[in-house]
Amino acid sequence: MANRLQGEQSPYLLQHAHNPVNWYPWGDEAFKVAATEHKPVLVSIGYAACHWCHVMERESFEDDEVAAFMNEHFVCIKVDREEHPDVDHLYMDAVQAIGGSGGWPLNVFVTPERAPFYGGTYYPPRPAYSRPSWLQVLQRMSDIWSNQQEEVNLQATQMLQHLRQASMRVMPAAAGTVDSDLCRKITDSLLAQADKEKGGFGNAPKFPGTMAISYLLEYYHYTGEEAALTQALLSLDAMIAGGIYDQLGGGFARYSTDREWLAPHFEKMLYDNALIILSLCDAYTITGSQHYKKIIEETIAFAERELKDETGGYYCALDADSEGEEGKCYTWTWDEWMAHSGDTTGIAALHFGVLPAGNWEGTNILHIARSMSDIAAEKQVTEAEIQAIVTEVESNLFGARSLRIRPLTDDKSLLSWNALMNMALSKAGATLGNSTYTQKAVAHAQWMLASFDIGGTLLHTWKKGVAKIPAKLDDYAYLIQALLQLASVSGANEWLVTATALTEVVVKDFGREDGFFYFTPASQKDIPVRKVDLYDGATPSANAVMAHNLWLCGMCTENTAWIEQSGTMISAMGSTAVRYAYSFAYWGLLLQRKYHGMKTVVFSGIDAAQAIKEIRAKCVPQAYLLTCGKEIFNLPILEKKFFNGNLYIFVCSEQACLSPVNSVSEAFNQING
Numbered sequence: 001m002a003n004r005l006q007g008e009q010s011p012y013l014l015q016h017a018h019n020p021v022n023w024y025p026w027g028d029e030a031f032k033v034a035a036t037e038h039k040p041v042l043v044s045i046g047y048a049a050c051h052w053c054h055v056m057e058r059e060s061f062e063d064d065e066v067a068a069f070m071n072e073h074f075v076c077i078k079v080d081r082e083e084h085p086d087v088d089h090l091y092m093d094a095v096q097a098i099g100g101s102g103g104w105p106l107n108v109f110v111t112p113e114r115a116p117f118y119g120g121t122y123y124p125p126r127p128a129y130s131r132p133s134w135l136q137v138l139q140r141m142s143d144i145w146s147n148q149q150e151e152v153n154l155q156a157t158q159m160l161q162h163l164r165q166a167s168m169r170v171m172p173a174a175a176g177t178v179d180s181d182l183c184r185k186i187t188d189s190l191l192a193q194a195d196k197e198k199g200g201f202g203n204a205p206k207f208p209g210t211m212a213i214s215y216l217l218e219y220y221h222y223t224g225e226e227a228a229l230t231q232a233l234l235s236l237d238a239m240i241a242g243g244i245y246d247q248l249g250g251g252f253a254r255y256s257t258d259r260e261w262l263a264p265h266f267e268k269m270l271y272d273n274a275l276i277i278l279s280l281c282d283a284y285t286i287t288g289s290q291h292y293k294k295i296i297e298e299t300i301a302f303a304e305r306e307l308k309d310e311t312g313g314y315y316c317a318l319d320a321d322s323e324g325e326e327g328k329c330y331t332w333t334w335d336e337w338m339a340h341s342g343d344t345t346g347i348a349a350l351h352f353g354v355l356p357a358g359n360w361e362g363t364n365i366l367h368i369a370r371s372m373s374d375i376a377a378e379k380q381v382t383e384a385e386i387q388a389i390v391t392e393v394e395s396n397l398f399g400a401r402s403l404r405i406r407p408l409t410d411d412k413s414l415l416s417w418n419a420l421m422n423m424a425l426s427k428a429g430a431t432l433g434n435s436t437y438t439q440k441a442v443a444h445a446q447w448m449l450a451s452f453d454i455g456g457t458l459l460h461t462w463k464k465g466v467a468k469i470p471a472k473l474d475d476y477a478y479l480i481q482a483l484l485q486l487a488s489v490s491g492a493n494e495w496l497v498t499a500t501a502l503t504e505v506v507v508k509d510f511g512r513e514d515g516f517f518y519f520t521p522a523s524q525k526d527i528p529v530r531k532v533d534l535y536d537g538a539t540p541s542a543n544a545v546m547a548h549n550l551w552l553c554g555m556c557t558e559n560t561a562w563i564e565q566s567g568t569m570i571s572a573m574g575s576t577a578v579r580y581a582y583s584f585a586y587w588g589l590l591l592q593r594k595y596h597g598m599k600t601v602v603f604s605g606i607d608a609a610q611a612i613k614e615i616r617a618k619c620v621p622q623a624y625l626l627t628c629g630k631e632i633f634n635l636p637i638l639e640k641k642f643f644n645g646n647l648y649i650f651v652c653s654e655q656a657c658l659s660p661v662n663s664v665s666e667a668f669n670q671i672n673g
Contacts, residue, residue, distance in 0.1 A: 020067035048410035049267035115156035189581035199238030211585035243365035250298030277424035312447035319407035419478035
């Protein structure tokens with residue numbers, strides 16, 4: 001029998017729609033029932049591609065005895081963390097304060113006033129791993145609620161006070177000095193955390209760390225520091241060669257469970273792939289390596305093939321599991337390899353590290369175990385012959401895999417993640433000189449604004465023509481950044497006008513007196529604490545991206561207040577970025593760009609398109625490039641700069657404009673001057 005989740009959009013909630021648990025979706029109804037019946041509320045948070053969320057559902061939420069106890073003693077709410085990231089942030093902070101760690105599924109016990117008093121993550125069906133069973137936790141919480149109400153209220157009050165104070169404590173006290181020494185310290189901090197043998201940062205589990213990689217690539221661009229370049233490229237190369245990259249279908253999994261990047265957590269998230277494309281574009285610009293171009297193209301092809309909605313948007317993710325097993329769709333037993341690969345020579349097995357006994361839990365994850373040049377030397381054949389064999393085997397295996405039961409698609413679309421993918425498309429278009437990607441980015445931006453902007457109000461999530469839930473700071477920040485980039489890449493400056501208008505909304509609805517921004521708008525009243533997001537998680541800090549947006553929009557509109565606000569935000573994060581460089585890498589990017597000086601560059605004249613293409617090929621992260629056509633769109637940066645004759649290039653800093661020049665070489669010298 002279906003519960004109250006049956007009418008929801010979220011695939012994660014729909015997965016639980018037939019549980020015997022009487023789940024409510026997030027909203028006022030559940031809390032009103034809890035208040036009326038004087039029951040505690042269980043808020044259980046997860047997402048559709050989460051392996052351990054599926055495990056706990058099978059073990060506990062589908063169990064009739066456990067469900068009956070939950071229904072009798074609690075009002076139970078299921079939350080998709082991707083639909084309600086603000087709810088997830090609040091209760092994750094609470095659980096981390098209680099137990100020192102967090103994760104998903106996240107199970108939090110709260111009062112009818114939404115204040116958390118206890119919580120944890122996964123609980124087994126029977127006591128194990130030094131953890132109580134889920135039923136034992138439920139029984140204990142029910143007993144405490146019934147017999148220790150004063151303690152519950154005190155704990156909840158203290159927790160809310162802690163969360164509010166913690167949100168305030170993250171704010172920097174004052175702006176610091178931004179200089180070469182600061183940038184050097186951030187680099188040293190990242191390199192100290194780096195795995196210099198296997199790539200990436202830290203030990204297992206290993207996440208892509210794309211913001212840190214891009215920081216190191218830019219640091220190399222500015223300084224020529226080989227250690228920074230080496231670590232950035234090592235990290236990208238190790239991921240590309242590892243099992244975290246789908247060697248047959250393209251696209252990256254969320255993270256690797258081991259140090260060697262072999263065994264991924266097989267879920268594929270839209271945001272990861274978008275962010276990796278951005279870093280690969282940086283690597284391609286600096287190195288010119290065709291290898292990075294190939295992976296960019298394959299990753300975009302994966303997203304187009306497996307995450308694209310027919311109306312033009314991108315879905316959230318592919319699940320880790322299929323047929324109840326993690327990675328089943330992507331792995332190969334030896335018998336399956338022999339039946340489907342056509343690898344009669346054994347060369348492809350050497351290349352992909354396929355073994356009769358398997359390389360992971362009795363099966364094989366494809367990865368680049370040996371290079372083609374290495375195998376060519378051993379087998380006394382040419383690399384071209386090996387490439388032909390590998391290409392045929394890839395085709396055979398991909399065809400066989402397409403007949404398997406594919407993982408569940410989380411087919412909702414989020415504005416924030418779609419905006420990241422838009423950045424990836426437009427940057428790939430500019431970096432590779434591929435106008436098809438630019439055209440896709442333009443069409444996709446049009447889709448985003450048509451789908452998520454309802455009557456002048458941005459919404460957070462969309463599915464099958466229905467958008468809902470007020471947009472959060474990351475939705476606005478990433479969308480503004482995507483539109484700024486699209487204006488630069490496409491030459492259509494109306495995107496810059498839209499970005500500026502959205503920035504005004506953020507300043508009004510999300511702003512704080514200290515210049516930073518809350519994650520939720522002032523109009524949202526369904527959570528008791530408004531959080532300030534400063535650090536990079538799986539995606540960049542929304543405050544850092546807004547600092548970037550204020551900087552660019554301020555320079556383009558001559559809004560000195562925005563430029564100053566951005567500068568204050570960036571400078572204030574210097575000491576924090578040094579201490580926690582990996583978690584504040586996007587701030588690091590902005591800090592070193594601030595030190596080297598941001599420039600706007602306007603191209604006008606009949607050769608403007610070719611000139612801007614030449615500048616892009618040189619790697620200029622500290623320059624925002626625009627083309628001036630006949631349409632001025634009332635933008636101060638473009639006023640009196642339109643010429644339909646010879647090329648003119650106008651380079652301006654925050655403080656002054658330089659004399660216009662007529663060649664790319666002169667403009668390049670001004671940009672780096």
